[in-house]
Amino acid sequence: MFIRRRRSWELPESAATPESIYLSRRHLLGAGVGLLAAAGVGAVAGIAPAQAAAPGDPANDPTNDLYPAKRNPAFTLDHPVTPEDISGNYNNFYEFGSERTNYQCTAAAARMPRRPWTVKIDGLVEQPREVGIDDIIRAMPLEERLYRHRCVEAWSMAVPWTGFPVRELVAWAKPLSGAKYVRLETFLNPKVAPAQNGFIYPWPYVDGLTMAEAANDLAFFVTGVYGKPAPNQFGAPLRLALPWKYGFKSVKSIVRISFTADRPIGLWEKVQGREYGFWANVNPEVPHPRWSQASERDIGTGERRPTLLYNGYAEQVAGLYADLKGEKLFM
Numbered sequence: 001m002f003i004r005r006r007r008s009w010e011l012p013e014s015a016a017t018p019e020s021i022y023l024s025r026r027h028l029l030g031a032g033v034g035l036l037a038a039a040g041v042g043a044v045a046g047i048a049p050a051q052a053a054a055p056g057d058p059a060n061d062p063t064n065d066l067y068p069a070k071r072n073p074a075f076t077l078d079h080p081v082t083p084e085d086i087s088g089n090y091n092n093f094y095e096f097g098s099e100r101t102n103y104q105c106t107a108a109a110a111r112m113p114r115r116p117w118t119v120k121i122d123g124l125v126e127q128p129r130e131v132g133i134d135d136i137i138r139a140m141p142l143e144e145r146l147y148r149h150r151c152v153e154a155w156s157m158a159v160p161w162t163g164f165p166v167r168e169l170v171a172w173a174k175p176l177s178g179a180k181y182v183r184l185e186t187f188l189n190p191k192v193a194p195a196q197n198g199f200i201y202p203w204p205y206v207d208g209l210t211m212a213e214a215a216n217d218l219a220f221f222v223t224g225v226y227g228k229p230a231p232n233q234f235g236a237p238l239r240l241a242l243p244w245k246y247g248f249k250s251v252k253s254i255v256r257i258s259f260t261a262d263r264p265i266g267l268w269e270k271v272q273g274r275e276y277g278f279w280a281n282v283n284p285e286v287p288h289p290r291w292s293q294a295s296e297r298d299i300g301t302g303e304r305r306p307t308l309l310y311n312g313y314a315e316q317v318a319g320l321y322a323d324l325k326g327e328k329l330f331m
């Protein structure tokens with residue numbers, strides 16, 4: 001995501017060629033891992049590898065027994081799933097740094113403790129409550145879906161998410177009839193995510209959707225990816241996936257789900273409302289004020305593909321917007 005306050009030497013994705021940097025970083029990382037393995041660090045010395053000791057290691061996730069979940073064949077793709085070593089090292093998670101290609105972001109996120117993790121459900125509901133994440137996950141019908149994932153910066157990937165329909169959790173939360181929106185909030189903990197000490201962004205990360213969008217079959221809460229609990233950089237232990245919208249709508253590492261009468265204002269809308277609005281539906285014909293959305297670069301294959309209306313999901317979601325023509329549906 002790019003905001004106006006970026007320094008002049010920072011180019012938008014469309015103007016930069018990050019592959020060369022990205023590939024050289026990958027190369028460096030690979031070499032580092034090789035050296036460690038060759039030296040037998042950890043194993044020979046009898047010290048547990050740093051990964052296993054990390055509080056954020058998904059290998060210790062208490063819901064491991066639920067994976068892999070059955071794939072729902074209704075959600076497939078016409079192009080290959082992005083390899084995990086690529087998608088898992090190209091993440092937007094500003095709480096852990098503002099560079100997608102920076103492995104420090106993935107590593108920093110890995111230090112986030114995954115438990116205890118409590119989700120507050122409040123606002124216009126019959127009974128506000130705080131629930132442990134495992135109680136939510138175990139109450140929900142987990143399934144795997146292949147989804148397109150399109151960032152507003154014009155890169156995309158194909159991801160095998162595991163999770164459950166948003167509407168299942170909405171039903172479980174028992175919202176009141178006055179609820180018109182679902183507002184989602186990420187954790188606020190600068191000790192875990194030092195970038196939250198910065199003053200550029202109005203933390204915590206917030207975004208939301210309408211109740212009608214939440215009821216759509218495609219709206220998905222994600223708990224896992226690649227057939228296992230999601231590594232932290234993907235937004236563990238609970239994140240949203242709205243595949244017909246730009247990725248910034250898909251809030252990560254959620255701690256609060258509120259049902260509201262008023263439209264929530266997301267972090268990006270707050271920071272730069274002229275460029276990042278509430279609806280943010282994908283549309284190749286509506287450019288971002290500073291770059292085209294006509295095509296996108298698949299970070300797995302490197303191919304440039306034409307962008308599709310509603311990111312290819314028009315059939316399922318266009319009806320949601322039939323009566324909203326006056327709204328800025330694609331910003």
Ligand SMILES: Nc1nc2c(c(=O)[nH]1)N[C@H]1C(S)=C(S)[C@@H](COP(=O)(O)O)O[C@H]1N2
Nearest residue numbers: 091092093094151186205234247248250252
């Ligand atoms: N809390 C939080 N959620 C977030 C973000 C973020 O920085 N913080 N980035 C958003 C953006 S811009 C995108 S494109 C997706 C990226 O998801 P991915 O890293 O799993 O591909 O997460 C979204 N959710």
Ligand SMILES: [Mo]
Nearest residue numbers: 151152247248
């Ligand atoms: Mo994004």
